Amino acid sequence: DQQVKQNSPSLSVQEGRISILNCDYTNSMFDYFLWYKKYPAEGPTFLISISSIKDKNEDGRFTVFLNKSAKHLSLHIVPSQPGDSAVYFCAATSAYGGSQGNLIFGKGTKLSVKP
Amino acid sequence: ETGVTQTPRHLVMGMTNKKSLKCEQHLGHNAMYWYKQSAKKPLELMFVYSLEERVENNSVPSRFSPECPNSSHLFLHLHTLQPEDSALYLCASSQDLGGRGDNEQFFGPGTRLTVL
Numbered sequence: 001d002q003q004v005k006q007n008s009p010s011l012s013v014q015e016g017r018i019s020i021l022n023c024d025y026t027n028s029m030f031d032y033f034l035w036y037k038k039y040p041a042e043g044p045t046f047l048i049s050i051s052s053i054k055d056k057n058e059d060g061r062f063t064v065f066l067n068k069s070a071k072h073l074s075l076h077i078v079p080s081q082p083g084d085s086a087v088y089f090c091a092a093t094s095a096y097g098g099s100q101g102n103l104i105f106g107k108g109t110k111l112s113v114k115p
Numbered sequence: 116e117t118g119v120t121q122t123p124r125h126l127v128m129g130m131t132n133k134k135s136l137k138c139e140q141h142l143g144h145n146a147m148y149w150y151k152q153s154a155k156k157p158l159e160l161m162f163v164y165s166l167e168e169r170v171e172n173n174s175v176p177s178r179f180s181p182e183c184p185n186s187s188h189l190f191l192h193l194h195t196l197q198p199e200d201s202a203l204y205l206c207a208s209s210q211d212l213g214g215r216g217d218n219e220q221f222f223g224p225g226t227r228l229t230v231l
Contacts, residue, residue: 009155032215041124043205043207043223045221045222046220049215051215101212102160102171108157
Protein backbone atom coordinates (compact mmCIF):
# COMPACT_ATOMS: atom_id res chain seq x y z
CA ASP A 1 0.00 0.00 0.00
CA GLN A 2 1.47 3.31 -1.06
CA GLN A 3 2.18 5.75 1.76
CA VAL A 4 2.91 8.63 -0.63
CA LYS A 5 0.58 9.13 -3.56
CA GLN A 6 0.86 11.34 -6.59
CA ASN A 7 -2.40 10.70 -8.38
CA SER A 8 -1.67 12.74 -11.49
CA PRO A 9 0.86 10.99 -13.73
CA SER A 10 1.16 14.06 -15.94
CA LEU A 11 0.42 17.76 -16.08
CA SER A 12 0.64 20.19 -18.98
CA VAL A 13 0.89 23.93 -18.38
CA GLN A 14 1.44 26.99 -20.54
CA GLU A 15 4.64 28.95 -20.04
CA GLY A 16 4.16 31.80 -17.59
CA ARG A 17 1.21 30.18 -15.85
CA ILE A 18 1.18 28.43 -12.49
CA SER A 19 1.95 24.72 -12.16
CA ILE A 20 0.42 22.93 -9.18
CA LEU A 21 1.62 19.43 -8.37
CA ASN A 22 -0.19 17.49 -5.68
CA CYS A 23 0.83 14.81 -3.23
CA ASP A 24 -1.11 12.91 -0.57
CA TYR A 25 0.24 10.76 2.24
CA THR A 26 -1.26 8.25 4.59
CA ASN A 27 1.28 7.90 7.39
CA SER A 28 0.63 10.44 10.14
CA MET A 29 4.15 9.85 11.49
CA PHE A 30 5.70 11.63 8.50
CA ASP A 31 7.14 14.91 9.70
CA TYR A 32 9.29 16.07 6.79
CA PHE A 33 8.45 16.30 3.12
CA LEU A 34 10.55 16.86 0.04
CA TRP A 35 10.18 17.44 -3.66
CA TYR A 36 12.71 16.08 -6.12
CA LYS A 37 12.95 16.91 -9.81
CA LYS A 38 14.20 14.49 -12.44
CA TYR A 39 15.25 15.18 -16.02
CA PRO A 40 15.59 12.29 -18.49
CA ALA A 41 18.90 10.42 -18.21
CA GLU A 42 19.70 12.16 -14.93
CA GLY A 43 19.15 11.27 -11.30
CA PRO A 44 16.57 13.06 -9.15
CA THR A 45 17.78 16.33 -7.65
CA PHE A 46 16.48 17.92 -4.49
CA LEU A 47 14.20 20.90 -5.08
CA ILE A 48 12.50 22.05 -1.90
CA SER A 49 11.36 20.66 1.43
CA ILE A 50 9.05 21.45 4.33
CA SER A 51 8.91 20.42 7.95
CA SER A 52 5.60 19.50 9.53
CA ILE A 53 5.90 22.46 11.91
CA LYS A 54 5.35 24.77 8.94
CA ASP A 55 2.57 25.08 6.41
CA LYS A 56 4.48 26.88 3.71
CA ASN A 57 8.02 27.12 2.42
CA GLU A 58 9.08 29.32 -0.45
CA ASP A 59 12.21 29.34 -2.57
CA GLY A 60 12.11 31.65 -5.55
CA ARG A 61 9.51 30.44 -8.03
CA PHE A 62 8.84 27.30 -5.97
CA THR A 63 6.49 27.12 -2.99
CA VAL A 64 5.44 24.04 -1.10
CA PHE A 65 2.23 24.06 0.95
CA LEU A 66 1.46 21.50 3.64
CA ASN A 67 -2.01 20.71 4.96
CA LYS A 68 -1.47 18.28 7.80
CA SER A 69 -5.11 17.74 8.60
CA ALA A 70 -5.75 16.67 5.02
CA LYS A 71 -2.39 14.86 4.75
CA HIS A 72 -1.80 16.77 1.56
CA LEU A 73 1.01 18.84 0.14
CA SER A 74 1.40 20.71 -3.08
CA LEU A 75 4.21 22.27 -5.07
CA HIS A 76 3.48 25.54 -6.83
CA ILE A 77 5.73 26.79 -9.60
CA VAL A 78 5.09 30.32 -10.76
CA PRO A 79 5.75 31.44 -13.36
CA SER A 80 6.34 28.09 -15.08
CA GLN A 81 9.18 27.91 -17.58
CA PRO A 82 9.92 25.35 -20.31
CA GLY A 83 13.04 24.32 -18.36
CA ASP A 84 10.76 23.18 -15.54
CA SER A 85 9.57 20.30 -17.73
CA ALA A 86 10.59 17.21 -15.78
CA VAL A 87 9.25 14.49 -13.52
CA TYR A 88 8.57 15.70 -9.98
CA PHE A 89 8.70 13.27 -7.09
CA CYS A 90 7.15 13.87 -3.71
CA ALA A 91 8.88 12.17 -0.77
CA ALA A 92 8.27 11.92 2.95
CA THR A 93 10.18 10.77 5.98
CA SER A 94 9.69 10.31 9.69
CA ALA A 95 12.08 10.94 12.55
CA TYR A 96 10.34 8.21 14.50
CA GLY A 97 10.36 4.47 14.22
CA GLY A 98 13.10 2.14 13.07
CA SER A 99 13.34 3.15 9.43
CA GLN A 100 16.42 5.32 9.99
CA GLY A 101 14.54 8.23 8.45
CA ASN A 102 14.31 6.62 5.03
CA LEU A 103 12.65 8.57 2.24
CA ILE A 104 9.36 7.21 0.92
CA PHE A 105 8.65 8.36 -2.63
CA GLY A 106 5.56 8.78 -4.76
CA LYS A 107 5.36 7.63 -8.37
CA GLY A 108 6.06 11.06 -9.77
CA THR A 109 4.21 13.57 -11.95
CA LYS A 110 5.54 14.48 -15.37
CA LEU A 111 5.24 18.22 -15.91
CA SER A 112 5.31 19.64 -19.43
CA VAL A 113 5.56 23.41 -19.78
CA LYS A 114 4.65 24.51 -23.27
CA PRO A 115 6.12 27.72 -24.77
CA GLU B 116 34.22 13.52 -11.63
CA THR B 117 31.87 15.19 -9.24
CA GLY B 118 28.76 14.10 -7.38
CA VAL B 119 27.51 10.55 -7.74
CA THR B 120 28.46 8.47 -10.75
CA GLN B 121 27.09 5.11 -11.86
CA THR B 122 28.38 2.58 -14.35
CA PRO B 123 27.28 1.17 -16.64
CA ARG B 124 24.49 3.49 -17.72
CA HIS B 125 22.76 0.73 -19.64
CA LEU B 126 22.95 -3.03 -19.18
CA VAL B 127 21.24 -5.89 -20.96
CA MET B 128 21.66 -9.31 -19.44
CA GLY B 129 20.25 -12.79 -19.69
CA MET B 130 18.64 -14.53 -16.76
CA THR B 131 21.67 -16.74 -16.21
CA ASN B 132 24.27 -13.96 -16.31
CA LYS B 133 26.15 -12.43 -13.42
CA LYS B 134 26.80 -8.71 -13.58
CA SER B 135 27.58 -5.85 -11.22
CA LEU B 136 26.45 -2.25 -11.00
CA LYS B 137 28.91 0.27 -9.66
CA CYS B 138 28.30 3.53 -7.81
CA GLU B 139 30.91 6.04 -6.72
CA GLN B 140 30.38 9.21 -4.75
CA HIS B 141 32.89 12.04 -4.66
CA LEU B 142 31.13 14.00 -1.92
CA GLY B 143 32.73 12.57 1.21
CA HIS B 144 29.39 11.21 2.37
CA ASN B 145 28.96 8.48 4.95
CA ALA B 146 25.67 6.95 3.79
CA MET B 147 24.86 5.30 0.46
CA TYR B 148 21.66 3.83 -0.94
CA TRP B 149 20.38 1.63 -3.75
CA TYR B 150 16.91 2.37 -5.13
CA LYS B 151 14.89 0.62 -7.80
CA GLN B 152 12.50 2.46 -10.10
CA SER B 153 10.19 0.23 -12.09
CA ALA B 154 7.77 1.57 -14.67
CA LYS B 155 4.73 3.24 -13.08
CA LYS B 156 5.99 2.52 -9.54
CA PRO B 157 7.54 4.72 -6.86
CA LEU B 158 11.25 4.64 -6.16
CA GLU B 159 11.77 1.68 -3.87
CA LEU B 160 14.58 1.67 -1.35
CA MET B 161 16.57 -1.56 -1.61
CA PHE B 162 19.66 -1.20 0.58
CA VAL B 163 21.17 1.36 2.92
CA TYR B 164 24.78 1.53 4.04
CA SER B 165 26.25 3.77 6.71
CA LEU B 166 30.02 3.88 7.16
CA GLU B 167 30.28 0.72 5.05
CA GLU B 168 27.86 -1.21 7.29
CA ARG B 169 24.55 -2.37 5.89
CA VAL B 170 21.78 -0.89 8.02
CA GLU B 171 18.73 -1.84 6.00
CA ASN B 172 17.65 -4.52 3.59
CA ASN B 173 14.10 -4.01 2.49
CA SER B 174 13.10 -7.61 1.80
CA VAL B 175 15.09 -7.67 -1.40
CA PRO B 176 15.52 -11.07 -3.11
CA SER B 177 18.90 -12.69 -2.63
CA ARG B 178 19.61 -12.48 -6.35
CA PHE B 179 20.55 -8.87 -5.54
CA SER B 180 23.70 -8.68 -3.43
CA PRO B 181 25.13 -5.33 -2.33
CA GLU B 182 28.72 -4.62 -1.42
CA CYS B 183 30.24 -1.51 0.11
CA PRO B 184 34.04 -1.89 0.23
CA ASN B 185 34.57 1.70 1.39
CA SER B 186 32.53 4.82 1.99
CA SER B 187 32.96 6.03 -1.59
CA HIS B 188 31.96 2.90 -3.49
CA LEU B 189 28.83 0.81 -3.60
CA PHE B 190 28.17 -2.22 -5.79
CA LEU B 191 25.07 -4.19 -6.61
CA HIS B 192 25.87 -7.72 -7.74
CA LEU B 193 23.22 -9.31 -9.91
CA HIS B 194 22.72 -13.06 -10.36
CA THR B 195 19.98 -15.10 -12.08
CA LEU B 196 17.66 -12.14 -12.43
CA GLN B 197 14.11 -12.29 -13.76
CA PRO B 198 12.58 -10.15 -16.53
CA GLU B 199 10.52 -8.32 -13.90
CA ASP B 200 13.79 -7.04 -12.42
CA SER B 201 14.18 -4.81 -15.46
CA ALA B 202 14.18 -1.27 -14.08
CA LEU B 203 16.23 1.84 -13.47
CA TYR B 204 18.61 1.31 -10.54
CA LEU B 205 19.58 4.50 -8.78
CA CYS B 206 22.36 5.04 -6.29
CA ALA B 207 22.29 7.91 -3.81
CA SER B 208 24.45 9.24 -1.01
CA SER B 209 24.02 11.62 1.90
CA GLN B 210 26.31 13.00 4.57
CA ASP B 211 24.60 10.85 7.21
CA LEU B 212 21.63 8.50 7.27
CA GLY B 213 18.28 9.95 6.29
CA GLY B 214 17.58 12.77 3.90
CA ARG B 215 16.18 15.77 5.70
CA GLY B 216 17.44 19.31 6.07
CA ASP B 217 21.07 19.79 5.13
CA ASN B 218 21.42 16.02 4.87
CA GLU B 219 19.83 15.77 1.44
CA GLN B 220 20.35 12.71 -0.69
CA PHE B 221 22.26 13.15 -3.95
CA PHE B 222 21.40 10.74 -6.72
CA GLY B 223 23.42 9.29 -9.54
CA PRO B 224 22.02 9.10 -13.10
CA GLY B 225 21.05 5.45 -12.73
CA THR B 226 21.67 2.22 -14.61
CA ARG B 227 18.92 1.15 -17.00
CA LEU B 228 18.80 -2.64 -16.64
CA THR B 229 17.03 -4.94 -19.07
CA VAL B 230 16.76 -8.64 -18.26
CA LEU B 231 15.96 -10.87 -21.21
